[in-house]
Amino acid sequence: MQSLVYLLALTSAATAALLPRVAPNLPASAFPTFSHLTQADFEAGKDNVTASPTTFTPFALDASPASAACSANPNVRIEWRSYPTSSRLGFIAAIKCMMAQPPSGNFPPSTSRYEDFARLHQMYMPNIHGNPKFLIWHRYFLWTFEMALRDTCGFWDPLPWWDETLDAGNFHNSDMFTNTAYFGHLPGPDANGNPVCIISGAFAGLTCHIGPGSSNTPHCLSRAVDESLTAQCNSGFVQTCNSRGDYASMESCSEGGPHAYGHDGIGAVMSDVSASPSDPIFWMHHSFIDHNFRIWQNVDPARTTTINGDDHFGVPLTMNTIVNVGGLGPNVPISDIMNTMSGIQIGAHTFCYKYSY
Numbered sequence: 001m002q003s004l005v006y007l008l009a010l011t012s013a014a015t016a017a018l019l020p021r022v023a024p025n026l027p028a029s030a031f032p033t034f035s036h037l038t039q040a041d042f043e044a045g046k047d048n049v050t051a052s053p054t055t056f057t058p059f060a061l062d063a064s065p066a067s068a069a070c071s072a073n074p075n076v077r078i079e080w081r082s083y084p085t086s087s088r089l090g091f092i093a094a095i096k097c098m099m100a101q102p103p104s105g106n107f108p109p110s111t112s113r114y115e116d117f118a119r120l121h122q123m124y125m126p127n128i129h130g131n132p133k134f135l136i137w138h139r140y141f142l143w144t145f146e147m148a149l150r151d152t153c154g155f156w157d158p159l160p161w162w163d164e165t166l167d168a169g170n171f172h173n174s175d176m177f178t179n180t181a182y183f184g185h186l187p188g189p190d191a192n193g194n195p196v197c198i199i200s201g202a203f204a205g206l207t208c209h210i211g212p213g214s215s216n217t218p219h220c221l222s223r224a225v226d227e228s229l230t231a232q233c234n235s236g237f238v239q240t241c242n243s244r245g246d247y248a249s250m251e252s253c254s255e256g257g258p259h260a261y262g263h264d265g266i267g268a269v270m271s272d273v274s275a276s277p278s279d280p281i282f283w284m285h286h287s288f289i290d291h292n293f294r295i296w297q298n299v300d301p302a303r304t305t306t307i308n309g310d311d312h313f314g315v316p317l318t319m320n321t322i323v324n325v326g327g328l329g330p331n332v333p334i335s336d337i338m339n340t341m342s343g344i345q346i347g348a349h350t351f352c353y354k355y356s357y
């Protein structure tokens with residue numbers, strides 16, 4: 001009997017040693033959320049986009065030699081279901097590598113190269129959300145991260161993208177979450193309605209030092225799925241947004257529609273409008289949003305050479321407006337990145353990618 005007790009004590013001690021140490025789990029109320037409108041509201045035009053429709057700036061780019069060269073050999077982002085296992089594992093390992101690299105020092109209190117990206121996003125928060133700069137800025141932010149995976153961690157495969165329309169209402173069953181090699185599980189809230197620390201998957205026990213909101217309080221990577229919200233990441237809603245004819249209107253619907261519902265649906269750290277890149281699933285969600293943007297552009301070549309809408313300060317966006325990622329990559333004019341296949345040289349890399357479908 002005594003030896004059994006001893007054995008049990010030993011086993012629980014061993015288990016405790018194996019479990020990751022987890023930073024404090026913040027309550028649901030600690031995380032600000034994204035605001036959203038329903039699909040019906042967008043169909044009724046209740047987002048009231050008032051951006052002046054007169055700021056289109058024609059910019060001939062498609063016929064450029066750089067774009068032609070890019071078309072011959074673009075980087076193709078592959079949907080997660082078709083993304084090879086070796087690429088999946090390489091992508092996860094590269095994110096972990098970024099988390100293990102020292103911070104640049106330009107983004108205190110970031111503790112890693114990875115958190116530099118979360119801190120930049122937090123710092124820029126009011127400028128890059130709730131206005132048409134959102135889509136184009138996040139396109140460049142995602143690409144800058146993709147290039148950092150190459151430069152810092154030697155991961156040269158194209159990013160995966162996530163076709164959320166195939167998982168709408170059922171995110172938690174995606175093997176991104178159920179397979180322990182990947183992003184860790186996607187639990188619902190606990191009995192008190194609070195999020196749950198993620199202690200499975202490649203990021204088990206991760207401590208986030210950026211956020212929540214504009215504060216920086218160490219907390220565990222947590223999630224609290226609401227599948228009634230993820231259900232709004234469906235193809236009908238995307239279609240509602242992509243049927244809009246001008247950039248600023250489409251942007252409003254995408255940002256306040258499927259984009260916001262995906263963040264809030266995954267919940268907790270992902271619902272933090274400031275520091276959501278702290279959850280690595282952020283990149284998968286934003287690949288979906290950038291994909292939908294590109295699909296909207298495919299309808300008309302003019303959609304890769306013109307832009308409209310006003311930024312956070314009420315200044316009209318033009319193709320010459322500068323997109324800034326705080327030195328994580330070069331400053332670029334929108335004209336360099338409005339077309340994902342511009343073929344423009346940006347720093348050491350060529351801006352040249354498309355989506356597998």
Ligand SMILES: [Cu+2]
Binds near residue numbers: 121138
């Ligand atoms: Cu964002």
